[in-house]
Amino acid sequence: MKRHHVVAIASSVTLALSLAACGSDTPEKPEGSGTGTGTASGDCAAYESYGDLSGKTVTVYTSIVAPEDQPHIDSYKPFEECTGASIKYEGSKEFETQLQVRLKAGNAPDIAYIPQPGLLKTIVGQFPDSIVEASAGTSANVDKYYAASWKGYGTVDGKFYAAPLGANVKSFVWYSPSMFADNGYEIPKTYDELIALSDKIVADHGAEGIKPWCAGIGSGEATGWPATDWLEDLVLREAGIDVYNKWITNEVKFNDPQIAAALGKVGAILKNDKYVNGGIGDVKSIATTEFQDGGLPILDGNCFMHRQASFYAANWPEGTDVSEEGDVFAFYFPGMTADSRPVLGGGEFVAAFADRPEVAAFQAYLSSPEWANAKAKATPAGGWVSANSGLDPENLVSPIDKLSFSLLSDTSQDFGFDASDLMPGNVGAGSFWTEMTSWIAENKSDTQVLDAIQASWK
Template sequence: MSRRKLVLGVSALSALTLLATGCSAGPGSDASDKKTISIWTSMDQPVIDGLKAVLNPRAKAQGITVQWRKVDNLNQIIVQKVQAGDPPDIALMPQPGIIKDLATKGKVTPLDDVLDLPALKKSMTAGTLDVAQVNGKTYGLMVSMNVKGLVFYPKKAFEAAGYTAPKTMGELDALTEKIKADGETPWCLGIESSTATGWPATDWFENLILKYGGIDQYNDWISHKIKFDSPLVRKAAAQFQKIAFTEGNVLGGRKSIASNAFGTAGNPMFDKKPGCYMYQQGSFITGFFPKSVQQNLDAEVGVFGLPPVTAGGDNPVEGGGDTASIYQDSPAARKVMKLLAATDLGTTAAKNGSSFISPHKDFPLDAYPLKTTQSIAKVAYDSTGFAFDASDAMPSSVGSGSFWKDMTAWISGQQSLDDALKNIDASWPAG
């Protein structure tokens, strides 16, 4: 899940503290003699510890000391540090749009002559190497990935009822009807998230637009070449409406969706008599399941990806991740970037039982200790392409503004779909 969607700010004091404690080489340093490299990231600490355990000894063998720093609200801080002329050597950014923006200003080092891009293209999940490209040059390397558009289900009850994962969108509709015909409720759904209410609805739309339109049309939608009030977006809206608004499909009905907290909305799946049988969310959501479920995840939880429109057809996946870029170029920084590109970099991070998923499709699945994590990773590795979270790439007034707000208003019945789509289009910044 996008960090912007969960963490909306940082105190001014924290920002000032970070600005005062930079890890850069500083004015007057000789980049060719640099022996200490700073890496900033906002990843979870167990992931940092796992990556550090593998990378640091390899860097040390080349005479380089790597200093990792966990930095909250990195998207904001990195811009401030770049403007001050004191960025870290390397940062792992959760939003590649910021990397691309800084790259156009000449503040990020292109990696085309740093990394073996042809080899990485074969190794990495399709599309992950493209998330930070500008004018044909590559400015970022995804190091950690998360996956969206996942449908979680209560494994024991689901299998006991004879249900199986659908292979097409039509089969998903049929499964929904089958569960309902059996006298059960197919879906749990909630989009409440305090001041960020509505973002789970935008994730639904993003995933459906990606399935119906493919990556090229998805990207055209992100850039507003394709409007919200368009046949593609309306097709996604129709599928969402069929799932969410049809009588008997959602626990609590349509009226409950906007007030149902996303973090706990799926938990009724795990009641003795399941309150629902499917919940669509990102890979992070397992950390919100009841503790008893988390402690026995493989036995309690099953997962499949939202299916393609046609069997065996184009099947891209949406997700996010942390993308490494060089902000202070030096021979040492380039050597560390090569180390960050190793397929086995995440083996310890994966074994930590953390949220780490490698973007390398040749990463060994058995390195993930949980079958659930293996299944989530396989959804991405088997996909035909990877697309970054759309609302994070849109102007903030839309992506975390009108898109959230107007989807919530539509779902709660306060306005029509026509008005919602027109309002979002009208909110797009001029130029």
């Protein structure tokens, strides 16, 4: 997991779905699926299809520990109250290692939150007899309430195992609403409009030393990851989701012309002295600027835009008004056309390791609008969002969470899971980071960088 994901953590009408019964190896008991905007205590109509689970216990194992665990625990209450089941939550900082230890020892949890599709693939490959295919109710919910890409990330070798849970959006550009208004600038709707806006800012303010963009890719031993996000966003836009997914598995190589074209577009911004690095320095200063500080010159009026994920909201100084009419806000990093709206991001996935009716029901609940709304209500400080289109945005607190949801809930868009998180560790968290840093700091050529990353693939 990229180190910046830690920052992210430290951040309707009710319908009835007719669901298939459990598989032949499971007792004939209905698996629930609900819809709507959530269920208040005592209103259990949407939970009837889960059946009476009184006396049953479901164990949940995750990487989310105190104090971030409490909103999750609270979100289970409607399910517990309406079905009679008890949910036993356990969070661990050693989750990724200990989950595999427990599976090997035959001590699997009933449910686990898997933070990366790559880990899910590892578990399916190493412990095929431990993990259970997703319940019918879970599958029906994901088909209805999520973009198709999400189901793909929870699928291994053609079998659907894990439904999406929470999500984050990386395809954002931060800006100052007042600076845009004062200059008569409009939020770009296409990538070409974004470049045209950058050129307009150069023409209007270049003589003052004010730049269109500011950036920083410093992150200690993880320096370089923000640059990989830039390339991921451009591959998703320039080449499309099919090429993007093949790039993750190296079916499409790093030095493929399609990846090179995307890197060229990134370089047209990040390696352009006229565009960067407002309020900080020259192009090379991007490599020595910590990512937390990369967007701060916006507040001083030294740059206009900063591309960074939704979780960057936590990095603005205390007292900063993060809202559409405030000191800073964000707009969607536009696609190549106004109708093309791919989203780069990340999230967790819910896998089951027990084939019991109560486990199938709880897995379905976690993929339902009822749970998404219960979780939103249980997170009063904000900083959480789901791609479940049945989530009522009025239950979200933060304006950035609401904006993120507006992108994630579009079930027609292509969602690209963070590519470097899915690549082999020596590439995704190794050569990809270091070579992108050299690309900035040493002005290493596109060809040299892409060839070096490809050569590291094992």
